[in-house]
Amino acid sequence: MTSLVTSLENRDDAAVPKVRPVGRTRVIGYIVAGLGLFIVAAFGLGSSSHAHSVLTFTPVNTSSNAPWSIGALTVLTRYWNMALGLIAIAIGVDMIMRRPKGAMMRFGVAAVLFLFTLLLWAGRSPGPSAVPFVNLTSILIGSSALAMVLIYGALSGIMCERAGVVNIAIEGQFIGGAFFGSVVASTTNNFILAALAGAVAGGLLGLILAFLSLRYLSDQIIVGVVLVTMLSSLSSYLNLQVLSPYPNLNTGNLASDIAIPILCKIPIVGPVFFNQSGFFYFMIVLVAGISFGLFKTRWGLRVRAVGEHPKAAESVGINVIRTRYINVVLGGAIAGVGGVAFMASQGAFQVGYTSGLGYVALAALIFGRWRPSGAVSAAVLFGISAYLALNLQTYQIPISTEILGMFPYLITIAVVAGLVGRVRPPAADGQPYKRD
Amino acid sequence: MSDTAPDVLVPGESGANVLRRSLWTRFSSKSPVILALLALVLGFLIGALVIIFSTNTVLDAWRGMFHSWGAPGHALKVTFDNVGAAYRAMFTGSVIDPPQFWHSLTTGKQWSNSLTPISETLTYATPLVIASIAVGIAFQTGIFNIGANGQAIMGGIAGAAVGSMINMPSVLHLPLTMAAGIAGGMIAGAIPGFLKAFTGAHEVIVTLMLNYVIAFFLVFVLLSTSFQLPGQSNDISRTMYSSAQLAPLFGTASGLRVSYGVLIAAAVVLFAWWFLDRSSLGFDFRVTGNNPHAARGAGINARRVVVLVFLISGGLAGLAGVVQVASTTHYVDGNFLIGSAGIGFTAITVALLGRNRPMGIVWGSLLFAALGVGGRNMQAATGIPLDLATIIQSVVVLFVATPVLVKEIFRLRSTSSNAVHLATQGWSS
Numbered sequence: 062m063t064s065l066v067t068s069l070e071n072r073d074d075a076a077v078p079k080v081r082p083v084g085r086t087r088v089i090g091y092i093v094a095g096l097g098l099f100i101v102a103a104f105g106l107g108s109s110s111h112a113h114s115v116l117t118f119t120p121v122n123t124s125s126n127a128p129w130s131i132g133a134l135t136v137l138t139r140y141w142n143m144a145l146g147l148i149a150i151a152i153g154v155d156m157i158m159r160r161p162k163g164a165m166m167r168f169g170v171a172a173v174l175f176l177f178t179l180l181l182w183a184g185r186s187p188g189p190s191a192v193p194f195v196n197l198t199s200i201l202i203g204s205s206a207l208a209m210v211l212i213y214g215a216l217s218g219i220m221c222e223r224a225g226v227v228n229i230a231i232e233g234q235f236i237g238g239a240f241f242g243s244v245v246a247s248t249t250n251n252f253i254l255a256a257l258a259g260a261v262a263g264g265l266l267g268l269i270l271a272f273l274s275l276r277y278l279s280d281q282i283i284v285g286v287v288l289v290t291m292l293s294s295l296s297s298y299l300n301l302q303v304l305s306p307y308p309n310l311n312t313g314n315l316a317s318d319i320a321i322p323i324l325c326k327i328p329i330v331g332p333v334f335f336n337q338s339g340f341f342y343f344m345i346v347l348v349a350g351i352s353f354g355l356f357k358t359r360w361g362l363r364v365r366a367v368g369e370h371p372k373a374a375e376s377v378g379i380n381v382i383r384t385r386y387i388n389v390v391l392g393g394a395i396a397g398v399g400g401v402a403f404m405a406s407q408g409a410f411q412v413g414y415t416s417g418l419g420y421v422a423l424a425a426l427i428f429g430r431w432r433p434s435g436a437v438s439a440a441v442l443f444g445i446s447a448y449l450a451l452n453l454q455t456y457q458i459p460i461s462t463e464i465l466g467m468f469p470y471l472i473t474i475a476v477v478a479g480l481v482g483r484v485r486p487p488a489a490d491g492q493p494y495k496r497d
Numbered sequence: 498m499s500d501t502a503p504d505v506l507v508p509g510e511s512g513a514n515v516l517r518r519s520l521w522t523r524f525s526s527k528s529p530v531i532l533a534l535l536a537l538v539l540g541f542l543i544g545a546l547v548i549i550f551s552t553n554t555v556l557d558a559w560r561g562m563f564h565s566w567g568a569p570g571h572a573l574k575v576t577f578d579n580v581g582a583a584y585r586a587m588f589t590g591s592v593i594d595p596p597q598f599w600h601s602l603t604t605g606k607q608w609s610n611s612l613t614p615i616s617e618t619l620t621y622a623t624p625l626v627i628a629s630i631a632v633g634i635a636f637q638t639g640i641f642n643i644g645a646n647g648q649a650i651m652g653g654i655a656g657a658a659v660g661s662m663i664n665m666p667s668v669l670h671l672p673l674t675m676a677a678g679i680a681g682g683m684i685a686g687a688i689p690g691f692l693k694a695f696t697g698a699h700e701v702i703v704t705l706m707l708n709y710v711i712a713f714f715l716v717f718v719l720l721s722t723s724f725q726l727p728g729q730s731n732d733i734s735r736t737m738y739s740s741a742q743l744a745p746l747f748g749t750a751s752g753l754r755v756s757y758g759v760l761i762a763a764a765v766v767l768f769a770w771w772f773l774d775r776s777s778l779g780f781d782f783r784v785t786g787n788n789p790h791a792a793r794g795a796g797i798n799a800r801r802v803v804v805l806v807f808l809i810s811g812g813l814a815g816l817a818g819v820v821q822v823a824s825t826t827h828y829v830d831g832n833f834l835i836g837s838a839g840i841g842f843t844a845i846t847v848a849l850l851g852r853n854r855p856m857g858i859v860w861g862s863l864l865f866a867a868l869g870v871g872g873r874n875m876q877a878a879t880g881i882p883l884d885l886a887t888i889i890q891s892v893v894v895l896f897v898a899t900p901v902l903v904k905e906i907f908r909l910r911s912t913s914s915n916a917v918h919l920a921t922q923g924w925s926s
Contacts, residue, residue: 294887
């Protein structure tokens with residue numbers, strides 16, 4: 062631990078004095094305990110003692126692939142929520158007293174508890190809700206589309222940042238991929254070609270970022286942000302010039318689900334994991350591939366060496382610049398495919414519909430400590446909270462749409478503020494590299 | 498920071514020599530002005546390519562290139578006609594329409610029509626200058642304030658609230674409205690400032706996310722009963738009392754919209770020059786931006802600098818927002834500074850273009866305001882979307898951020914690159 066602290070102190074980018082990471086666990090503990098108290102007070106005591114909530118598990122759009130029915134679960138809202146809130150308080154108190162490792166995982170558990178109790182509370186009856194039940198499976202399916210895009214974005218960020226380049230243009234690569242993916246999917250009706258087109262668009266943007274920041278040592282963050290501005294105006298321009306006069310270039314692009322036999326019949330798990338579009342399965346392959354590649358292969362070791370200590374990597378014969386070029390272009394391509402995936406889950410390209418998801422993906426990457434597995438958990442958490450923020454209105458809860466809409470962004474800020482000092486990025490992340 | 502020192506006097510040097518040296522340093526390949534102009538040329542060239550590849554008539558002409566001997570010439574002509582019409586509309590809509598101007602000169606009539614393009618450009622540039630100074634001061638401290646747009650929205654909300662809810666003599670009301678705008682922007686700026694100083698949260702993510710939060714907050718506020726225009730169900734606020742409005746500079750009768758806000762912008766430019774070049778706090782800021790280690794070694798309190806720079810930057814962005822409201826619409830609605838109207842985003846590009854120097858920012862603002870205003874005229878005249886202006890702006894800034902590339906393209910003598918760099922280049926503070 063001490064060596065980690067000193068290595069942090071010696072980092073080359075200190076504009077602000079380091080905050081001791083020791084106090085962070087305690088702070089997060091207070092936050093978790095506060096969440097628990099809030100659950101007990103608002104969602105537990107806030108519902109009357111005879112109110113109950115019904116959880117259902119069969120997705121709404123029942124087709125031939127509907128899972129085996131397991132009925133519904135009815136719970137007493139007040140007592141369940143109070144019990145779950147007490148668990149959150151216990152986790153928080155434990156963190157304050159003992160300061161264990163794994164603070165983020167615990168924070169994640171508390172966040173899930175919060176969302177779950179919120180749902181139970183919102184869907185209680187008798188209550189204000191017009192929908193007398195909470196369909197857990199439908200919520201998870203809806204969230205999975207958002208989570209999928211975030212995972213693509215976070216994987217793109219991992220590819221670039223593990224090699225030492227901050228790719229803040231993920232949002233732009235989403236937009237580029239979605240636009241060209243939509244045009245190709247509409248003309249060829251082939252989603253594999255569309256994914257390829259998205260990968261090329263995203264990869265080209267990655268190439269521009271790599272070219273400007275590796276060859277000309279431009280500031281990576283400035284270039285990234287300007288690329289996003291350029292892509293969002295370019296997509297709006299092309300939307301008016303090309304897609305509006307030729308609407309058949311941007312229509313009917315909803316990717317159909319591919320059900321995996323038998324597995325798709327398992328309740329909850331089946332519809333969420335085994336009855337999805339090809340983009341979802343490709344994402345799973347990508348997560349597994351990148352996790353394995355980064356941590357178990359020679360290629361991964363080299364990439365990480367380049368991201369941690371490029372001079373040392375160069376001295377043992379690794380071509381730093383080339384590694385970075387390859388990784389940034391690959392990362393851009395992954396984000397481009399993510400854009401196509403998002404487009405395919407919405408059915409068509411729309412201007413501005415990514416609404417900052419690329420930046421949320423970056424926060425998921427930080428939350429997940431630059432590891433694919435961590436980024437996936439963070440993306441799932443963000444995906445669920447973003448989906449709920451957009452859809453809680455169905456339950457007519459007494460919070461306005463605008464306030465709910467802020468939630469995903471506020472959570473992102475909280476995560477970045479609460480965790481950035483704790484997690485250690487690749488040591489050379491964002492640092493320009495000049496060969497001697 | 499500046500490798501050009503045209504104003505340094507060498508003892509015994511003749512006046513003419515000083516002038517020659519000053520001109521040389523300004524217009525040599527080292528000069529940021531030349532660099533910006535070359536970047537602009539490249540921006541317009543790429544904009545032309547975008548027009549060419551998205552306009553059917555042009556593409557058709559090129560497709561028929563091998564049909565006859567005259568076809569290539571015809572294709573070129575169609576290309577130049579289309580691109581030329583677009584850029585001509587941009588110019589006449591933002592600077593001057595020569596025939597109209599000649600008409601006014603010879604007959605002495607319709608001056609209002611002749612001066613409208615310039616007046617519109619100035620109206621657009623006024624808040625842009627202020628917002629760009631806000632971003633520029635942060636940049637000089639090595640801080641990337643992408644949240645200027647959200648801070649400007651907060652300033653606009655606060656200003657519109659004070660301007661429309663209370664009524665008092667203009668002498669008091671106008672300063673109070675402006676102060677409210679500054680306060681609104683400061684509140685929005687304080688969040689990333691404190692978070693960065695005390696938790697190390699990277700300002701880029703925090704300010705970006707706050708932009709989305711504030712966009713929701715804007716609609717939320719506009720729909721609240723105390724703020725909404727009575728009798729309306731849309732997201733639109735009450736109109737400011739005339740005592741809180743920035744009146745047109747040449748009177749309402751002139752028909753020119755350019756307002757007293759220009760004077761506020763000028764005052765902000767003066768303030769920024771004094772602050773960055775003459776005040777000790779500004780010195781601390783610049784040292785922190787140039788070399789955080791040296792700043793820490795010199796005993797500059799980095800946390801204090803981060804918080805203060807966000808307060809000043811946010812306050813100025815808020816002022817830009819309230820100037821925008823008080824000089825143009827006099828009310829706030831759901832589209833206020835959203836999308837292509839987001840001056841806070843344009844301000845980032847302007848600050849980079851003007852190399853974060855007050856005068857550079859003034860020229861950059863005028864240029865990008867002309868692009869924006871001209872873009873509107875281009876959209877009306879030729880149907881080419883306004884977004885082209887934003888595309889050109891971002892291309893220009895990409896090149897300005899990469900000076901060596903521009904020099905290579907134009908085969909200029911390569912000198913030390915002095916692109917803008919942020920103090921923090923990774924994620925941790």
